[in-house]
Amino acid sequence: MAAFQGALMKVIWWLLGTAGLSVLAADLLGRQLGLGAQGGGDESIEKVALTFDDGPSPQLPALLDLLSRHGVRATFFLTGERAEGDPQAVRAMLEAGHQLESHGYTHRHALSFTPWGEARQLGWHPQPGRAGRLYRPPWGGHSPFTRLLARRAGVKVALWNAESCDWLEQDGAALARELLPTLGGGANILLHDGPDEERSARTLALLDALLPALRARGLEAVTLSELNPRPLGWGAGWKRLREMWIRPPSAS
Numbered sequence: 081m082a083a084f085q086g087a088l089m090k091v092i093w094w095l096l097g098t099a100g101l102s103v104l105a106a107d108l109l110g111r112q113l114g115l116g117a118q119g120g121g122d123e124s125i126e127k128v129a130l131t132f133d134d135g136p137s138p139q140l141p142a143l144l145d146l147l148s149r150h151g152v153r154a155t156f157f158l159t160g161e162r163a164e165g166d167p168q169a170v171r172a173m174l175e176a177g178h179q180l181e182s183h184g185y186t187h188r189h190a191l192s193f194t195p196w197g198e199a200r201q202l203g204w205h206p207q208p209g210r211a212g213r214l215y216r217p218p219w220g221g222h223s224p225f226t227r228l229l230a231r232r233a234g235v236k237v238a239l240w241n242a243e244s245c246d247w248l249e250q251d252g253a254a255l256a257r258e259l260l261p262t263l264g265g266g267a268n269i270l271l272h273d274g275p276d277e278e279r280s281a282r283t284l285a286l287l288d289a290l291l292p293a294l295r296a297r298g299l300e301a302v303t304l305s306e307l308n309p310r311p312l313g314w315g316a317g318w319k320r321l322r323e324m325w326i327r328p329p330s331a332s
């Protein structure tokens with residue numbers, strides 16, 4: 081009996097260890113290094129992409145006005161819950177020529193789902209059936225199943241290679257000044273739509289400062305499909321990892 085109990089405990093510890101290592105490996109390889117996920121575009125092209133997560137928010141009309149004023153089309157990663165609650169906003173974004181992609185049905189970390197729950201999370205898209213659909217996991221978070229489920233759902237995992245830090249409590253124009261020197265051709269910039277008036281005002285101020293400065297440097301802001309992002313390899317992954325550890329945690 082004691083021998084059986086000892087063997088059972090070994091199996092339990094082995095299973096727990098394997099599960100723990102799988103979770104750590106998924107986070108390191110999938111989120112922090114982002115290996116295989118879409119990052120930035122070719123550095124030799126003079127284009128950057130603005131990507132907005134978490135919408136549509138009540139502040140979207142002001143953001144659409146600003147983008148229209150600057151003559152810019154962007155990419156929005158929407159959640160299913162918000163998109164279903166505001167179909168008019170979804171229509172407005174499409175009519176303005178913006179690219180719509182998925183931020184999951186609900187804004188929850190991949191590890192909070194069962195595998196079948198994560199499959200449903202990944203299965204939602206604002207334009208189901210469209211070719212080349214993208215999925216940006218909330219906070220970039222990965223479970224050990226995320227990449228497998230994305231492949232099964234026919235979506236590509238899309239991350240970013242430049243962070244606007246528009247979630248920090250700082251002046252929007254100051255954030256733009258800090259961001260600008262880090263940007264070059266092919267940048268895939270993470271920004272947010274909302275979630276409240278204060279954060280939205282900061283993002284708008286950031287964009288009002290950033291967009292003319294980008295234009296002055298000859299960098300055109302385009303949608304992600306026009307940027308044609310490449311999968312992140314080891315070199316870009318290490319750069320991403322270093323920047324992640326010297327900057328505050330992302331609020332994607």
Ligand SMILES: [Zn+2]
Pocket residue numbers: 133134183187218219331332
């Ligand atoms: Zn998010």
